[in-house]
Amino acid sequence: MRELQIVDAAELATAYAAAEYVVMLDGDTLPLRVGQPASDLEAYSPAPRYAFITAWNPASEPRSDTANEAADALLVAQLDAAGAVRHPAWAQDPAGDWREPGWLLAGLDEDELHRLALEFGQAGVLAWRGGEPVRLRMMMPRPPFASMAPHTDWAGNAQTCGIAGSVA
Template sequence: MDSALIDAYRNTDYRVRLSQGGWASIRIDAPVPEPLRALIGLHGWAFITAWNPFSQVLPRPQNRAAQQALLGALRRLAATPTICPAMGVGRDWREPSFFVVGPTLAETDALVQQFRQNAYVHGLADGYARLRLTSDEPPRGQAG
């Protein structure tokens, strides 16, 4: 994965739809926004999508079908997570996403790899948002 793509992920605005209306924006290497802290509590969380596998643009119908399959997979996790609609907003693109509270890092890694994503955003409790790379090529894990 090249550094330009990692930079694009780092500069994305990861927006979570709030139940009372509006959005909360997550930024890489920044604390979780206040409106999300009560929802997260002491749990891990992730911001994930199934759109545009390996950052290759696909037709909208294929992306929608993949996103629905991801939602189904999230709902089948052992400990049913809290799932909120979300949107990744980059400089020239938008991707419908999910903000999920509760899945383990291993569960999220497996789902993100299943849906062929290069990376996702995650965190523990109300700590900092981190970019996690899922490629089999170095660097793997946290993006430095």
């Protein structure tokens, strides 16, 4: 498990919640937005739960394409071994200055998603149940000064989230 060193977790959660997420299904691009239902996606690929995860840029620290592609290959191998239904996806900032490939997962167990997010050093993932709005799950405790965003969840505490150091 990687240890996450996050400088400003609240700012990072705000950026992740504002990001645009896109899934490729049968040649179509389907948008996902935190706080909004994913009705089109769910009609294409019915499942009890959904998630978006990436292996790129652990702890939101930029890495080389080579390092990111190697991490993605390891993630794909684990997803395939788990029999996960996956579709290519990506996250990007609304201005289009940043784009990060990842995977939309249909039906993956929540404990497995949590394990993978920690193993691949991800500060946040998307996770939601079918028919409900898309939720952002930050893989760290909520900082005391962070506002309570309606569709953002903060995972456990530093020991269960594999986070070292202070969140400031």
